[in-house]
Amino acid sequence: MKKIFLSNAMRILCILLTIVLLVSCSPGKQTGGTNPDEKVTITISFDAVALAGGGDLDDIFAEFYKENPNIAIESVPMVATSPEMTAKIASGNAPDLFRLEGVTALPGMASKGLLLELDDYIAKSDKIVLDNLYDVCNVFRFDGREAGKGPIYGVPKDWSIDTQMWINKKMFRDAGLRVPTKNEPLTYDELAVACHKFFKTNEKGEVVQLGLVGLYGIVQTIEVMLAQQGKSMWSEDFGSTTLADPDTRKAIEYYLDLQQNGGMESPLNPANTYYTWFIEGKAAMFNYGYWIASQMSNEQNWKIDVNDVELVPGPVWNKNKRFSACLAGTGSAIYKNTKHPDEAFKVFEYIHFGPPADTRAKKAFGLPIDRTKTSLLPQDTPFLKMAYESVLDDAEYASADVRINPYANYASVNATFEKYYVPVLFEQDTLDSALEKINNEFNILIREGKEILGVD
Amino acid sequence: MLIKRSQETNKIVKKGIQYKMRAKAFYVIMIPYLIMMLCVKGFPFAWGLYISFTNFTGFNIDKLKMVGINNYLRVFTDNEAISSIGRTFGISLIVVPLSICICLLLSLLLYANIKGIGVFRTIYYLPSIIPSIAVVTMWKGMFVKEGGLLNMVSKLFGGQSINWLGYDYARKALIIMLLWGAGSGILTNLAAMKAVPNDLYEAAEIEGAGYFTKLFKITLPLISNMIYMNLVTGIIAMLQLFGQPVLLTATAGAGLTALPIRPIYTYLVHVYQQIFVNLRFGYGLAMVWVIFTVIMLLTIVVDKTSKYWVNNEMN
Numbered sequence: 001m002k003k004i005f006l007s008n009a010m011r012i013l014c015i016l017l018t019i020v021l022l023v024s025c026s027p028g029k030q031t032g033g034t035n036p037d038e039k040v041t042i043t044i045s046f047d048a049v050a051l052a053g054g055g056d057l058d059d060i061f062a063e064f065y066k067e068n069p070n071i072a073i074e075s076v077p078m079v080a081t082s083p084e085m086t087a088k089i090a091s092g093n094a095p096d097l098f099r100l101e102g103v104t105a106l107p108g109m110a111s112k113g114l115l116l117e118l119d120d121y122i123a124k125s126d127k128i129v130l131d132n133l134y135d136v137c138n139v140f141r142f143d144g145r146e147a148g149k150g151p152i153y154g155v156p157k158d159w160s161i162d163t164q165m166w167i168n169k170k171m172f173r174d175a176g177l178r179v180p181t182k183n184e185p186l187t188y189d190e191l192a193v194a195c196h197k198f199f200k201t202n203e204k205g206e207v208v209q210l211g212l213v214g215l216y217g218i219v220q221t222i223e224v225m226l227a228q229q230g231k232s233m234w235s236e237d238f239g240s241t242t243l244a245d246p247d248t249r250k251a252i253e254y255y256l257d258l259q260q261n262g263g264m265e266s267p268l269n270p271a272n273t274y275y276t277w278f279i280e281g282k283a284a285m286f287n288y289g290y291w292i293a294s295q296m297s298n299e300q301n302w303k304i305d306v307n308d309v310e311l312v313p314g315p316v317w318n319k320n321k322r323f324s325a326c327l328a329g330t331g332s333a334i335y336k337n338t339k340h341p342d343e344a345f346k347v348f349e350y351i352h353f354g355p356p357a358d359t360r361a362k363k364a365f366g367l368p369i370d371r372t373k374t375s376l377l378p379q380d381t382p383f384l385k386m387a388y389e390s391v392l393d394d395a396e397y398a399s400a401d402v403r404i405n406p407y408a409n410y411a412s413v414n415a416t417f418e419k420y421y422v423p424v425l426f427e428q429d430t431l432d433s434a435l436e437k438i439n440n441e442f443n444i445l446i447r448e449g450k451e452i453l454g455v456d
Numbered sequence: 457m458l459i460k461r462s463q464e465t466n467k468i469v470k471k472g473i474q475y476k477m478r479a480k481a482f483y484v485i486m487i488p489y490l491i492m493m494l495c496v497k498g499f500p501f502a503w504g505l506y507i508s509f510t511n512f513t514g515f516n517i518d519k520l521k522m523v524g525i526n527n528y529l530r531v532f533t534d535n536e537a538i539s540s541i542g543r544t545f546g547i548s549l550i551v552v553p554l555s556i557c558i559c560l561l562l563s564l565l566l567y568a569n570i571k572g573i574g575v576f577r578t579i580y581y582l583p584s585i586i587p588s589i590a591v592v593t594m595w596k597g598m599f600v601k602e603g604g605l606l607n608m609v610s611k612l613f614g615g616q617s618i619n620w621l622g623y624d625y626a627r628k629a630l631i632i633m634l635l636w637g638a639g640s641g642i643l644t645n646l647a648a649m650k651a652v653p654n655d656l657y658e659a660a661e662i663e664g665a666g667y668f669t670k671l672f673k674i675t676l677p678l679i680s681n682m683i684y685m686n687l688v689t690g691i692i693a694m695l696q697l698f699g700q701p702v703l704l705t706a707t708a709g710a711g712l713t714a715l716p717i718r719p720i721y722t723y724l725v726h727v728y729q730q731i732f733v734n735l736r737f738g739y740g741l742a743m744v745w746v747i748f749t750v751i752m753l754l755t756i757v758v759d760k761t762s763k764y765w766v767n768n769e770m771n
């Protein structure tokens with residue numbers, strides 16, 4: 001009996017091992033290669049929502065499949081700076097087409113040699129005409145040190161002037177303040193006065209009204225403030241910081257003052273549902289850009305008169321010097337080690353210049369990168385028309401001058417800054433002490449980044 | 457006599473063969489598991505150990521350099537690593553003993569033989585089976601300053617809104633949330649209580665022992681092995697505290713790379729930031745091996761003390 005059991009166990013084991021061997025020796029997923037008839041699978045880190053505001057991937061790519069029957073598309077949705085993507089890149093399993101923010105993620109990824117240069121592909125393309133693209137496309141250029149110059153690695157799929165603000169004109173009028181317009185934005189001095197004036201607490205000390213909500217991260221906001229003056233948080237060669245410079249410190253102090261004392265949303269005065277704060281008239285300014293125009297136009301829960309809402313440019317230091325910044329520019333780039341660069345580029349073209357780009361434009365997903373598609377943006381209500389005119393007007397001032405250090409991963413820079421800034425906000429540390437710690441950590445990040453890239 | 461001895465020898469030989477066959481069968485059955493274990497766990501362990509001695513950033517596998525024990529030395533000179541492990545110990549020192557006490561108290565209450573006790577057992581055990589992401593989302597909704605349940609209740613009684621997720625209260629909020637899940641040991645405690653022989657209680661009652669005497673002289677000593685297990689697993693879980701602080705008070709970043717507010721910036725959060733935000737894979741993995749060693753040492757210390765307070769079949 002025992003012998004029978006033992007021999008059965010051996011048989012089962014042999015079968016199991018055979019199965020394991022067969023599976024491991026099988027050719028796996030057919031990814032194709034040189035044979036044009038062979039099916040090629042291109043992995044993209046987009047989902048249907050990012051591509052076309054939802055729907056079925058097969059429907060989104062229906063036209064593409066007709067033209068390219070030998071290419072299959074597999075979606076592995078994730079953004080370029082996510083831990084999942086980092087792990088995939090680290091293990092050599094990155095998707096063929098990355099979804100990434102041109103402004104914040106491209107310099108770091110291009111400097112590490114992860115992205116394919118697309119100049120030759122674009123030159124040969126009959127779907128991409130560089131002259132038709134907005135200048136903001138340059139956020140996908142990187143010359144090895146500076147963004148905005150050098151070879152092109154991708155394009156934004158849609159973009160916005162992220163510094164633009166939605167304002168409640170009635171609140172400005174009631175407070176006796178100048179109402180900003182699409183031609184005359186607020187100055188930073190006016191913004192500070194407005195934020196202090198709008199900030200209100202009740203008898204228990206609870207915040208009931210804020211000036212500005214829905215902010216971008218502190219690093220980008222300060223970099224925008226500095227870029228407007230032709231300055232930066234980083235030295236010319238990105239080898240050190242300018243945190244000790246008076247202008248940088250002034251910008252940080254300005255931001256800190258508004259968050260501590262003057263009605264700008266912060267962990268101290270959180271407005272978790274900042275969109276609701278704005279539509280309910282509890283916040284006078286909402287820094288979210290054109291992205292949210294479509295959602296706002298369908299909003300049913302306004303507690304303010306929608307005619308009092310306007311999209312205006314972000315604040316400037318000097319009224320006569322406009323500066324509008326794209327702070328994200330989400331698009332895609334192709335993985336340098338892709339086995340199928342030609343096929344990946346076809347998918348790239350389709351996503352950015354084919355039917356999905358039209359769908360996104362019609363849904364006001366931000367501005368299309370191709371000017372010829374701008375007319376597709378919805379203008380069928382006075383609200384959408386106002387937003388359309390405002391964003392197009394501001395787009396002419398769009399700048400890609402916000403500098404991102406290629407040696408220090410942007411997420412690290414932001415996290416490091418926040419780590420030491422928040423205790424200052426809560427008066428648990430001094431600004432001097434925090435800036436010293438930030439400076440030390442930034443220097444380490446830069447040194448390590450240079451070492452890895454082999455830069456002196 | 458000779459025949460008798462031979463029969464005994466045969467029996468011993470037969471037993472030996474049976475033992476060998478059973479041992480063989482055991483190993484034959486275990487081989488697939490051992491192979492899987494080596495591939496799935498052994499390889500990543502060895503790879504992680506190797507990487508901890510390199511300058512791996514996730515992008516430089518082709519230019520990998522050995523850095524010796526620099527990454528390990530860095531753990532002890534990194535102020536953030538030291539302060540974050542201090543914070544983690546601080547939270548653990550509160551949460552682990554309180555969790556054990558709450559769990560014990562609940563177990564004693566739920567051991568009572570009353571009608572409908574099963575419902576109560578289910579209710580109190582429920583937090584242990586809810587995924588932590590759902591737990592954090594729920595508690596975040598209660599802690600949030602504007603419109604949060606806790607502040608709404610506080611306002612009803614004339615109290616002020618508290619910024620539970622701000623600097624001053626974040627640690628308290630985290631501890632409250634963690635203690636809500638303290639009932640995870642109830643099932644094992646109840647099982648241990650049921651295994652205590654009834655004769656002991658009857659004999660104690662005959663001797664005139666009251667409830668507390670029986671509790672401290674019979675129940676607690678006889679379920680001490682479960683308390684020991686809860687203590688060890690509690691220490692391990694708390695020193696690996698990561699997701700809850702990140703999801704509860706993210707101030708920058710998104711998802712698990714978000715930065716929690718400083719009072720609950722724990723050691724494992726620092727590790728994750730090093731690996732996935734700062735792309736210091738080598739250093740992050742060295743930090744992981746350091747905390748692994750700390751956990752191992754603490755477990756050995758607790759184990760060494762167990763002979764003084766844990767009752768098991770051996771002693």
